[in-house]
Each structure stands twice: as C-alpha cells, then as structure tokens.
Amino acid sequence: MSTIEVKKIVKAIQTSDGAGVKLKRSMGIPELDFIDPFLMFDEFGSENKDDYIAGFPAHPHRGIETVTYMLAGRFKHEDSTGSKGEMGPGSVQWMAAAGGIIHSEMPIMKEGKLHGFQLWVNMPAKLKMSKPSYQNIEPQEIPEFKDQDKKVKIIAGNFKNKIGPAKGYVNPIYLDIELEKVKNFIYNIPSSHNSFIYLVSGEIKVGSKTHEKLENSTLISLTNGSSLKISSVKKSQFLIIAGKPLGEPIARGGPFVMNTKQEILKAVQDYHSGNFVQK
Ligand code: MN
16 A cells, blocks of 8 residues: 655645636646646635626637536536536536537626636547537535544545546546544545645645645645545645546647647637537
C-alpha cells in the first residue's frame, strides 16, 4: 500500500467567466494547467447577486465533459440538444459535450447565496466527436454516508459499499466530505488514477509528510498511490476527485479541447459557419 502525498498546492485565483460571473479558478491556470484527465476546476459563489446575475449565456463546448455541482442557489440550463432543466442545491449535471453542444447556464435567483463547482473532464480522442449526452443527477439520487466524524456524499466512485450515480470514461471518483474537527478520513484510490483534493473550507493535513498550511479554496494535487489519509485541524469541507489519465495530446481553444491545433481551428470554423451542432 503506497501512501498518497501532496504533490502541489494551488491557491485559487479570482477571475471571471461567462458574462462576468466571479469565480475562483485553481486548474486551467498557468500555475496548474491540468491534471490528466482533468482540465479545469472552478469554484463559483457569492452572497452578492452582482457577482453572478449575468450568468453564462449561450456558449459552445466540444471534446470535454463539464461537471457542475451545486451547493447553494439555482441555475436553469438549456442547450442545442433541446434539453432544459433546473439545478438546485445538491444537484449534479455531468454533461458530455462530445462533438458539440451550445448551452446556457443562467441563475434563476435574484438574490441570496450561490455556491458551486465546475470541473472539466477531458474526453478520449475516439469519443471527442461522438453524440452529446447527459447525466442530470438530483440530490436524492446521491448516496450519503454519515457517522459521528463525517458526512460523505458519493457523486462518483464508491465509499463504504455505496456507489455514486455518475459514470464516465475515466472511471471518475467525486466525493464531497464534511469532516468534524480533529478527525481522520482514510480512502483508497486506484494507483492508476490521478487525483486532487479541493478544500472548500476549514483546515486539513494530507498524507504523512509535512506541508504548508492548507486553508479555504485551495487545490491540492496528489501523488499517485493507493492510500490517502486526510486529517482535519478544524471542521472542514473538501472534495476528492480522481480519474484515470488519458495520456493523449491536449490542444486547448477556450471552450474547445481537442488533440490537435487543427481540430481546434475546425471547431472554431464549425461554430462560425453554423455547422457546430450535428443533428
Ligand atoms: Mn458551459
């Protein structure tokens, strides 16, 4: 059993996306480009409506999965496949944009707190031009394990014989953990997977080696191994996200992620010529 340790600590940077939604980005930035198969990680959230009310109007994606997990607030989403719906607290949308999707994600709250996460998962070359698909997961479909020390929501992967509903090509693990003060959380991750922790709030220690202090809105990239140990200094909330790397070339062009620059140019061309969405 090899111990998983801290590889890199990335403090999220303030940025904005969509029509000016303020967010904290900790992957897909110069300090951390990607953790194969993951390409981007954002935490969005504010108590101030001016930070989110403009939302994410219609925009395209190709070649990736976008995974949205809401903690607070409500969004409505609509896209070029004809799918539409709402996302509220505790819900997950796991969307494979694949060959092409144009969608909008707009807040349907006029005030109050918005809080959530968006993860981009790369798709294998052979599936990048396939048909878009969805997993819209309601809060009640997400199994929860609870004891005196912790509360664990299993979005993808397994924990204590409970199986998360979200499935993907990279055999994803996505857990949301609330750990009481001065407790341990032990978890086994396949050593074939790359993994990271996103610390939402509190303070934790990871692995067996000393590292700098880990506090709010920090991404902790992890070494490959099998046994992950997390200890809470304060009551903490964090996500554990892991997946099997694809090991394929990555070409980025904003909302498109393909394998070559040429495929990015094709995506831009398709979008501007109205041939982006294949029926
Ligand atoms: Mn989007």
